[in-house]
Amino acid sequence: MLFTSYEFILFLVLVFLLYYLIPKRFQWILLLIASYVFYSYTGIRYLAYILLTTISTYLISRLIGELFITQEVYLKENKADLSREERKSYKAKIKKKQRKLLVLCLLFNFGILAVLKYSDFTINNINSVLDLLRTGKNISPLGFVAPLGISFYTFQTMGYIIDVYRGKHPYEKNIFKFGLFVSFFPQLIQGPISRFDDLKDSLFAEHSFDTKTISFGLQRILWGFFKKLVIADRLLPAVITIVGNPDKYQGVYVLVGMFFYAIDLYADFTGGIDITIGVAEVLGITLKENFLRPYFSKSITEYWRRWHITMGTWFKDYIFFPISVSKSMLNLSKKCRKRFGDAIGKRIPVYLATILVWLTTGIWHGAAWNFVVWGLLNCIVILISQECIPLYNRFHSRFKVGHTFYYRLFQVVRTFWLMSFIRILDCYRDVGTTFRMYGTIFTRWNWRDLFNGSLLELGLTMADYMVLLFAVLLILWVSLASRRESFRERLASWPMALRYISYFVLIISILIFGAYGVGYDSSQFIYSQF
């Protein structure tokens, strides 16, 4: 059920009405039922996977949680009898058991994800090697179809059990409430990846009909629809035309493709998240923000702090930090310092953790070499940027331009293009083609095509471009206006007539200029495929 489908709108209206009509203590139960209905809409068999993850994680988190209680009771009861060493040893024994359980849960659930999403990718690579070796043997692909949002709910659930293991919060005793946390329908398709302690209070709370929250939620949904339907889906044909015909569209078209895809992906993903957060808000539930005006970032590191924030923090908290401070990494660091000196030695664990994080991030986005290379390119740029910091500092101490508007603008534009350059790897059919297209930017001089009407052959008319221009300028204006205070709070302070007119204009713009219905290929949210 696509967020932009009529079925979803009808589904949402029904859930909304029931949600505020039934006794409040049943609200979360309604959400659980609605979430499973929503999920089974793509095929009832996929429900089995999410249930498997829910039940396995619930049971193991319960065992881990019970071990904490057992430990607490034991230590309390034997407080007087146990020495410090004995207490420490007992705790270590419990931790070891908990770790085994955690590893079991992680292996099981990431195993499901790996088999469903990556088995064919692995088999294809093995087959390529077998072909190279001319063995004449091949393994048949398994042809599994990954269930909707599996990367998102698996990461969210594994984040939960790691937090339980770390003692960050107790395990959820009610399996149905836990089931709702895993499957809450607005965030199932493309995140944000929530943390249990952030979400649980508002998810399980009883919510009254609050007009301000509901109208804020509706505004957010409308804004998301505007981005997705008016911008992303209108621009998509041009992106598809460029990346789908690499032999025809080279040189400047590659840059145009990068630019268009940057806008398309932003409008698509942030639009989807706006709808997600808006839907949750309408139900009185607060979800974490996933974006903070990422295209205004002045460096790639900053960009990744502001783009898909919940995924970035997930990788940081559950992969980067644990690896960086792991015993083996510390030992490695020690050895390297001895061998290569402090400067290099201390970098090695950080570098290794960074590489692993980006490799995983790439693979998480998709089972293809494009994404692996995409992840590694991000990693390389970040590491080079870090190494260049002394150079930048010297530059800034000599030329006092760091705080000028134009230098900051330069940084923003540079980061935008750098990210666009790397991001286009999502689109071309393989890594080789992408690099060939990178090459044509420098070898094929067809800049004249920008001005001779050739852009009108990409599946967009002049009227389409005009609509896109106005829509992008509107988004830009809203982004700029939200730098100091929430745009919605600002909007709420406008005179009623002006507010109503702006809502109405937004609705009409979506209705008229949205790329939906017959004649437009309804497009899935890009991130729902990751």
Add this chain to the structure above:
Amino acid sequence: MKIKSKRILINISAVSLALLVILFIQELFMPKYMSEIPEGNLVEEYYKEEKKHDVIFVGDCEVFSNISPITLWEEYGITSYIRGSAQQLIWQSYYLLEETLKYEKPKVVVFNVLSMKYNEPQKEAYNRLTLDGMKLSKYKINAIKASMMEDEDLITYIFPLLRYHSRWNDIGSEDFKYIFSKDKQSHNGYLMRIDVKPVGYIPKGRVMADYSFGDNSYYYLEKMTKLCKDNDIELILIKSPSVYPYWYPQWNQQMVEFAKDNNLTYINFLDKAEDEIGIEYDKDTFDGGLHLNLSGAEKFTRYFGEILSNDFGLPDHRNEEEYKEIWQDKVEFYYAMKEDQERELKEYGYLKSYGAVAQSIEGDDKSNN
């Protein structure tokens, strides 16, 4: 309390105003079918009519192009209306008939059986030409449900702005001019064309593995038969004398058998077209035999009118005052249009304002089927 009620009132007024504006925009965006594809107006024109007809025709272009109710009136005093539309599928004919019976009870219903060959929905564009014009009712909803292609949504028929929003770049003066009322295009559902394009090469029908009409087609034909019987209406099945698309003998036989089994009249006018009706395919069709022109339609109507009058005993209303005035206006409009078409044909060499282009597109499409 006062402030609260004031706020509620403001909100209700704002929402109402917004809805009105959206409805206005919806009307503006609906295709008007005035200078092109006039068949898009056929279904909705019926609602403006005085609903006193002895005969109702349902079916595809082989009824709205080939039968002239004005000729039926002039020659036999029979009152009739064609609820036809482009590529009207049998379930659309059924629901249109069901809706018509809500307004009036004719003595005879004539159904052109060419659409029996379509067992499934065919094309969204043709669905629109039939369904958009229907008034919102349970009949329309049922017709939509039966007609929708896989990628269509019911709601886009109920709120057509969701379908036609993409016309924002094509809105022209015609859309503003005809936003609230349109000029009449048909003569009781008949779409007049006086131009001539003789029948040339007619391809034979392709050999088919199975000539049986589909279950869905039979289901609706049986429903139509029952509906007519329940309402004490004579149902006549006809195959109009269009020479293309090819009407297979095996299809004909199935209709003969169905009519026999259900005690209905089935007339295949193709068999009688040249010898008995007197149709000359070198001058009585405007698109090489797919549809009859005015001359052909009048010949066919005269022949069919005699059957209706003699065999089905339909009364002659020509001397009844309540009909006279209504039909006088229709007759005048009929001849005025004929004259205007003659003028256009002389001036431009083709019928510039009468959907000449549109008809040939439909013809191409029909010939592809």
